[in-house]
Amino acid sequence: MKAIAYKKFGTADVLETIEQPKPFIQPDQVLVRVKAFSINPLDWKIRKGEMTLMSGSKFPKHTGTDFAGIVEDLGASVSGFQSGDEVFGVVKNLMKEGASAEYVAVPASLVWKKPSGISFAEAASIPVVGTAAIIALQKMGTINSQTRILVNGATGGFGMFLLQLLKQHVGHVTAVTSAKGAEHAKKWGANTVIDYTKENVLAKQTTYDIVIDLSGKMGYKNARQIMRSKALFLNPTPKPVEMLTSFFRNFFTGKKHVVILSSPSNKYTDLLLHALKNGLQVQVSKVFPFAQFKEAYQYAERGGYIGKVVVETN
Ligand SMILES: NC(=O)c1ccc[n+]([C@@H]2O[C@H](COP(=O)([O-])OP(=O)(O)OC[C@H]3O[C@@H](n4cnc5c(N)ncnc54)[C@H](OP(=O)(O)O)[C@@H]3O)[C@@H](O)[C@H]2O)c1
Structure with a gap:
């Protein structure tokens, strides 16, 4: 599968796509085929080496936290999901893993069913x-x-x-x-x-x-x-x-x-899903195709947009 990674700290220019095996799922994890991931300022703060205390300096590093996609496989102890479910979620260790990939394996406790009324891009904008x-x-x-x-x-x-x-x-x-x-x-x-x-x-x-x-x-x-x-x-x-x-x-x-430190969990997502039902809107300023991931990060980093910036995979 393709994933976005970098081998040194720097601007969006250090980002590249790498080929790596699809993640292997643990018993408590789900494998999600990522349809969209959103960009957070934290992505470029880590990438620029501003958070090495927490992120460490080991390369290659992956990037991105929030994603939305389709469940492809389930660990043996996972219940409440099935293959084909449309979901959104976050990677567990946002300092060391990355949602900007074609597949992610994450604990089922960090994945939620996507409401049918919102797009993958909107869902990927929610958790963090x-x-x-x-x-x-x-x-x-x-x-x-x-x-x-x-x-x-x-x-x-x-x-x-x-x-x-x-x-x-x-x-x-x-x-x-x-x-x-x-x-x-x-x-x-x-x-x-x-x-x-x-x-x-x-x-x-x-x-x-x-x-x-x-x-x-x-x-x-x-x-x-x-x-x-x-x-x-x-x-x-x-x-x-x-x-x-x-x-x-x-x-x-x-x-x-x-x-304030964001830590997405069932407790907070339930409140957000309830708010969505009651009219909370998710504004996605711009959606980029996967091939234009560098432009997406540059656009987000420049600022001047409203809401979120999202990258869609195929
Ligand atoms: N601790 C946590 O868990 C956590 C979680 C999420 C986010 N955050 C942090 O919270 C911050 C906000 O997150 P975000 O995702 O909303 O970031 P964002 O999308 O980049 O939003 C930042 C906002 O600040 C505005 N801005 C820029 N310069 C300004 C100035 N001089 N005076 C007033 N406003 C200015 C920007 O407006 P223009 O673009 O129009 O200039 C933009 O609306 C980020 O630093 C992020 O890293 C922390």
Whole structure:
């Protein structure tokens, strides 16, 4: 089978297709013929060597976490699935495995039946960012009509889910996005939209109870100036040292810094599937064919798209 891999850290240019045997399934695994996989910023952070503490430096490395496809084979202890089922899921070790391949073997606990009303591309867009959005919402705690929430970087994959989940709650949501994303941010439930290319949210007088930075460019230190005295800063892009320091610092400061780590599981996927039934939309900005995988990664990395970028296999 074909898989995308790289043998040194670098730009999308280091990506190449390699031929390797179809994965062998363990008793608890399903073999899925991948129809689509989505691109996450984590893919290029690992590929650029920014996360070697977790990813290690052994090559070749594979890439990609979320996928959707068709079950081709089942391990002996797997129940609840059969060959031909349309599914979506994640690879188990996102630092060392890759969903960007023609086949993946994954534990059945990390695969879910794809709702018939959504495409493979849409399904492959859900697990990592959808789960992260649910976790973010849960960390926000009680939201009342007075709660002011700032979503900085609101119209990528994570923001798309978070804005729509927040729409089910009272509270005032300000979305920071480029002009291109304003319309979607409003459609997904933002009460106010700030164009970051025209206005600096840090320079405005408005303060918030919750700030979540999905751009990775604000940081807790900067955010403090727009946080109310007992406000919460949610950080899905922590530096390794922040994971430790934020925990201890939170004992001594009213302005809390909380790290978010997505870990897709049945619990979160059930909530996402329920939200999909109730109208949650998955926006796929662009779908690339497998042969154009490099262009897909370059396009995603440039930014300026709404929702997700997906690659389809044959
Ligand atoms: N910890 C976890 O488990 C976890 C899980 C999922 C994602 N993440 C991280 O969360 C972040 C968001 O994920 P994503 O998939 O939504 O990424 P994404 O699709 O790349 O979205 C990033 C968003 O930030 C916006 N942006 C860029 N520069 C900005 C600026 N200066 N000010 C405000 N907004 C700006 C982008 O808008 P334009 O493209 O229009 O510039 C885009 O809407 C990523 O860093 C990702 O790695 C972490």
